[in-house]
Amino acid sequence: MISVKELTAGYTPGIDILNGIDLEVGRAEIVTLLGPNGCGKSTLLKCIAGYLFPRQGQIYLEGDDVGRTPVHLKVRHCALGFVPQTENVFAALSVRENLLIGGQFLHPRACQERLQQLCELYPVLARKLDAAAASLSGGERQILALGRALMPSPRTLLLDEPSAGLSPKVLAEVFEAIEHTRRKEVVAILMVEQNAMEALGISDRAYVLAQGQVALTGPARQLLEDPRMRELYLGDRAA
Numbered sequence: 393m394i395s396v397k398e399l400t401a402g403y404t405p406g407i408d409i410l411n412g413i414d415l416e417v418g419r420a421e422i423v424t425l426l427g428p429n430g431c432g433k434s435t436l437l438k439c440i441a442g443y444l445f446p447r448q449g450q451i452y453l454e455g456d457d458v459g460r461t462p463v464h465l466k467v468r469h470c471a472l473g474f475v476p477q478t479e480n481v482f483a484a485l486s487v488r489e490n491l492l493i494g495g496q497f498l499h500p501r502a503c504q505e506r507l508q509q510l511c512e513l514y515p516v517l518a519r520k521l522d523a524a525a526a527s528l529s530g531g532e533r534q535i536l537a538l539g540r541a542l543m544p545s546p547r548t549l550l551l552d553e554p555s556a557g558l559s560p561k562v563l564a565e566v567f568e569a570i571e572h573t574r575r576k577e578v579v580a581i582l583m584v585e586q587n588a589m590e591a592l593g594i595s596d597r598a599y600v601l602a603q604g605q606v607a608l609t610g611p612a613r614q615l616l617e618d619p620r621m622r623e624l625y626l627g628d629r630a631a
């Protein structure tokens with residue numbers, strides 16, 4: 393469960409990238425974050441994850457005020473999983489090694505059991521356990537990144553563009569894996585996406601950011617039909 397209140401944040405002194413964001417993600421909900429390039433989507437995920445601290449406002453995970461808790465402590469103590477936009481797997485390591493790194497804070501036996509569980513959840517990982525991550529296809533790599541983040545059984549999962557660069561068929565497979573995750577694991581998922589239509593298709597709700605603020609929010613189905621979506625975000629694609 394994520395709750396963000398009036399969040400302001402930025403990198404350079406005096407320049408706010410996020411400017412008063414309010415956002416909620418409930419248990420077992422999939423919520424998509426949309427918006428044009430550079431509007432602050434990854435920055436918001438980085439703030440929730442703890443790579444960047446708020447200038448103002450609060451971030452709660454499952455009711456705890458964690459605005460100033462760094463990412464490594466959130467992963468270890470706040471049941472947070474984070475899949476960044478780029479470099480989300482260790483390319484030189486095998487699939488198994490990547491998963492084991494995800495489970496590094498677990499007891500070794502629990503880690504092995506969880507690895508087995510995730511191999512059952514995502515058979516593609518089981519088939520490629522000893523392959524180097526570098527040899528995986530784009531879709532397989534995204535599923536490995538998801539699997540790695542899921543190793544410690546997070547209750548909050550942040551995904552930054554899990555379908556980036558994937559063909560429509562593979563994109564559908566990755567989204568199916570995400571939906572599957574929501575069904576099998578009780579986890580609140582906040583996902584940044586550029587493939588708006590497809591992402592809304594598997595989401596409960598969405599937020600559209602523009603210039604560091606929430607420009608539009610509502611149930612995914614409703615947003616799919618909202619003409620303001622076209623204006624704000626879909627542009628020519630929906631024309």
Ligand SMILES: Nc1ncnc2c1ncn2[C@@H]1O[C@H](COP(=O)(O)OP(=O)(O)OP(=O)(O)O)[C@@H](O)[C@H]1O
Nearest residue numbers: 403404409427428429430431432433434435436477
């Ligand atoms: N480490 C950084 N230092 C300084 N400025 C940054 C840093 N990371 C991002 N920014 C700036 O913050 C703004 C928002 O970037 P962010 O990565 O959050 O956008 P985004 O919505 O995720 O875009 P995209 O869709 O292209 O991934 C941009 O103007 C970017 O240049």
Ligand SMILES: [Mg+2]
Nearest residue numbers: 433434435477
């Ligand atoms: Mg981004």
